[in-house]
Amino acid sequence: MFASIVSYGLAVGAVYALIGITYNVMFSASRVFSFTAGMLGMLGGVLGALFITEWGLPTIVGLVLVLACGAVLGIVTEIVTVRPVLKSIDQHLYVLSTLAFALMIQQLTAIWWGTDARPFPRLIPIGPGWLDQQFWLPMLACAVTIVGLELLYRKTLIGRAFLAIAEDAYAARALGLPETGLRMASYALAGMIGALAGFSGAEILLAFFGNQAILNFYGFVPVALGGMGSNRGAVIGGLALGVFQQAANFLVGGIFAAVAVFAVFIVVLLLRPEGLAGAATARRV
């Protein structure tokens, strides 16, 4: 039972971590928290099942298509819901615009795909047990994403430009960096990461439109606890959250697990609003 708690917990936790990274990538580029993170995760599963099971496409083609859809949705998110409200970011209208957009996509999914959870195809037939893809696929996706992001940020010019925008958008613009283009690119990247999260975790979470709200919240918890913008915090927090949830589910039951996560979330936010690993921000007078 211990093994199944850990493997299952780490798998779900890796999905949370990836959704957390999705939040972070969008936040770094625009100082905006976007409710589309959970939507991307939900769609990764639904679109994967659609392309591979329903349409019968090869796995790799299905994955590429899912990532492409995620990227397109990311760009649409940036253009429709983020850019128009960036001018007055202190009014935080992005909370509502991104939520509205995410809900629209969720409802379209509910109407065309249905409101029942459908199974996600088995892609690589090994297992059962620990070798089962449903356990290692999310972890692999998470590891690939982190290594990929590190390489992108450290080794490539565009990655450094991302970092520059995240550090100081104003100065980056003064240096002649194309802020708008980089922001769109970041949202496309976030779209792919979010879709990958849903795709890799869909055998556990199923292809289900209701995953959106769950992923939105549980993907945000590690970001809030780890400090916004910190991918390391998101990964550690996400994995810990996944294992804790599974352990509590098995040992004390689902009610306690849900309430405990929420309680920890509130308490940490109250004691350390900037997150356990984040830095305090300056005053505003």
Added chain:
Amino acid sequence: MTDATASGPVRVGERSLLGKLEGSVSWILLGLVGLLLPLLDDSYIGVIAQRAYIYWILSAGLNLVVGYAGQIAIGWVSMLTLGAYTTAALTAGTATDPWHPYLALIAGGVIGAAAGVIVGLPALRLRTFYFAMTTLGFATIVTQVALAWKSVTGGGVGTPGPVFPWPFDPGWGFYYFCFILAALATWMTANIASSRFGRALVAIRDAEVAAEASGIAKPRLLIAVFLFAGALGGVAGGLFASLQSYITPDAFTFEISVLFFIAILIGGRGSILGPALGTIILTALPEFAAPLVQWSTFLYAALLLVIVLVIPGGIADLLDYKNRRPLEQHREIVPRPDLLGRVLGGDGRSRGKSTIALRDIELHFGGVRAIDGLDLEVRSGEVHGLIGPNGSGKTTTLNVISGYYRPNAGQMTLDGAELPFALPHARAGYRISRTFQTPRLVGAASVLENVMIGGTVHGHGTFTESILALPRHRRDERHLKAAALQALATVGLESLAQVRADRLQHSELRFIEIARALMLKPAFLLLDEPAAGLSAEEIRRLGNLIKASSREGVGVLLVEHHADLIFDICDRVTVLNLGKTLAAGTPNEIRSHREVVSAYLGA
């Protein structure tokens, strides 16, 4: 140079179209329709109306949270869920002995109030997305618990809703129950909205720093509002469970939350009639568009997106004709320093002498020593000028005194007793008030309301008294309004009392800030570059006003770049450079101080 402006075209007491509507006619009409609706004897319409009343009971409270305090509580449907299950489970006796339905309904309200505070806790320190996410997460979790706690909630199968006995038994009795409670909720939220608490909420939303300087303690106020809004949500839930007659977790979809939200946004922030009409329309609409039922959430979401992107101010802004009418072009500000005595209360000479003293104050920002061992005294009845080049620490000093920065070392005393560091909202209690380098006003509120915010701490009534419009609340309102008009007359802007603050020009905003600061009846007045952006004539009048207030016994600390103003009106001047005192003394001494002249004033 005449007094033509004082009798300008903007009349005091003028009210907008929406204001008039909101005042009475619309509410009476709505009430009559509600009262007489049972005459139709159409139970289908009755059910729709009951649902609208129930939704409005929740939205009315949520409106204070969202529309007034500006907190994005998107998951407030969780209060409906909690109230519904509490009332249903207690009545059915699945968790305890069966309760009387009316008592169970009250319990639903209590649970809702408690949940409102818990969900609201993060909002006390953080705003916006974190709070939005907390409410959303809470909604998710409440549904999960409702599904999992089968013995009490019936899980996915559900549980029967309460049936209220006579006099509000199912049918038109229950209809009137919902109607009465909806009317009560409207009345109570309207009372809060028009009280000093309502203005304080709006101040927190749009000018949080100024709200603190006016002595508004954000946590206490928000907790009260979350309690109230949660309780209304819980009661709405209990009624909802009875109306549904059988509840399952599916009944509490996120769609309902979006509906509440759109109703408030469409109606416009800071309005009550708008959101009420929005709730009624959005509740009724799907009933008349049956083929669209499947699409209703999608359409709600699309509507939300359109509102946010196209008319973030809501319909109330579109209808706000009053603020379309042009103001007079060449307005003049003619302060009346002779009124100061009345505004400040009593005879200036009778007020005691007091002193704020700073000793060896040091403040570092990282490696930068913004203030480096500063001594300073501000005495009542004196104007103390603080000058120096940019970055010399003038505004920083003012922020230390008013509690926005916590110094790393040093002492600060008021008449010998320690004046605690930080705690900006506590300064109003010491009667220390201030203005800001960039005026911080609530653009959407009228000038009069902005000024009234400055007197928030002088109210005596409690939040509960304001909800119920008890005598102390009404007396507070009368006094605050009279005092605010007096303060506006003193700075020469009473003719603009009813105008939205965001329509005024820069110099007027500066004087409004002074009026707001005067509302505190301050012993000390800290002015941060009040003359910036003013014309020469306005600066002269400002100088007279400041001088007059010091003659009334107020101790003024004046941060300024206009050397003429400083030397005209200051009793003493301190010159800062790099966080240290370069020179201190009378204006004449400073004017001839060699280092000051070479470093700052120029030859």
